[in-house]
Amino acid sequence: MNIEGLQQLAALRALLAVGMIMGLVIGTAAFAVSATDRAVERRGRTRSSRFRSPRHWPPPWARSSPHAGPAWPPPSFSASG
Template sequence: MLHRDNSTTAIEGLQQIAVLETLLAVGMIMGLAIGTAAFVVSATDRAVERRAQVTAITLIGARARTMRAVQCVQRSCSP
């Protein structure tokens, strides 16, 4: 009878480990989803904010090619 109690305890321990692994995986997936959503919101906000500035510079005569080059350089140098 002692052997049966030990195996039951071992099975319960393995089930608890499986539940913890599942919770950890769900937490990591939710963290990734929230991080991705935050990045998309931030990128969209920056694009909308820059739109007025780009339009103003374009209206005073800057070429589209020059604007794209400047934006690429700014993105690669920004922290």
């Protein structure tokens, strides 16, 4: 039996296992950083688009309705009172 060859094989297997584990850890960390960065970036875009989105403008109290009075000015800011 070649003892030196078996020792080299064991060392190679250990290095390969350590490399795979390190790759998994680094890949998981990179995924977590990427997901966090995307969530933070998207939250900022979502917040700013709320003010520009046509779905949110005009505000609900300013939309015309057949059952409501004039849409503008709102009742709390009426000129009469």
